[in-house]
Amino acid sequence: MGQLGIGIIGTGRIARSHLRSLAQGAEGKVVAVYDVMPERATQAAAEFGVPNAARTLEDLLERRDVEAVIVSTPPTSHLAPTITALEAGKHVLCEKPFALDPGEAARMVETAERNQRFLAVCSARDRVGIGPRTAHELASSGALGKVYHVRSSTYRLRGRPGIDMFQDAPWFIDKTKAGGGALIDIGVYRIDVMLWLLGYPRVTSVLCSTFQGIGKPAPEPLVQTVEDHAVVMFTCENGASGVLEIAWASNVTGVNTTIVLGTEAGLRFDPLTRITVGPNRLPTEERLIDRPDADNRDYGDVTTQFVRAVLAGRQPETPARQALEVARVIDAAYQSAATGQAVSLA
């Protein structure tokens, strides 16, 4: 297998995670970086031994040794570089959330398909790891019977980016720049993994409630215009349903888990456990994986998987069409939270 030449667009915090992952393997080599703030690109190039800090996006995309790019800019700036890179014939791994709205997401999908380039989105992050992989294998093989429901709960105590962490990136709490709060920022991973476990059926209706007002307010002059907490219920064309609870900030511990319900068996994550009920109506719990998911990344990470898939000529996870479905759900959820009504996507 050869080596994939990579360009990185936007060299902030998460770009460093991609750079670190790529530095650990030989399959991908970062040959150029670009940032609208040139000193940031120069700094990242120096830190990671990248030979070129491009002065413009066009300079980076003109390079023939750049075969793929990672777009790691804030959400308002995913669309333009992704489309420009795809039109320039590059494969793209785009940071999450894919897009601010489904219209933007659809434009990116259409551009990738027209140019026959791979477009993947980092919302696949929670598929990585032996727990989710094993759950997915069991759900898709029929070993659980018909899978009819997934529930996922993630409650941070005080984890509002821009306030409690990542204070240098206040854009996270500005709706015009981030598109929303906990739901679009971290719920995006959970909606992806929930739909993946259900076989990515089309979502037909969404009901959502959001809340903001936990923890100390943002320090002046910052104003938080996004939610801390969201609850989403969705239904799918195949009759399956999902419930997501997601919070950047809360006053609870010990309730973070995912469950998958099938007609023959159920699964509980962290650590992955299969539950069946025998003829005596008593449950049998079988621990399938010893460690909680957070403790293992046995399947590498999204960056490494992207590089391997592109080199092998197959679609990386999360395919853009699936990320578009996630964007539709999130957009409908915010509409529902604003109106108090369920939103039909049928």
Ligand SMILES: NC(=O)c1ccc[n+]([C@@H]2O[C@H](COP(=O)([O-])OP(=O)(O)OC[C@H]3O[C@@H](n4cnc5c(N)ncnc54)[C@H](O)[C@@H]3O)[C@@H](O)[C@H]2O)c1
């Ligand atoms: N996958 C994950 O685990 C994870 C974690 C944190 C953030 N993220 C996502 O990664 C993205 C970036 O987040 P971050 O925390 O690194 O932000 P950041 O603010 O630290 O870095 C963003 C960088 O992009 C640059 N930039 C802005 N607009 C640009 C443009 N048009 N062209 C080139 N460069 C541009 C900025 O100057 C900055 O250096 C966001 O979408 C965020 O949601 C993902």
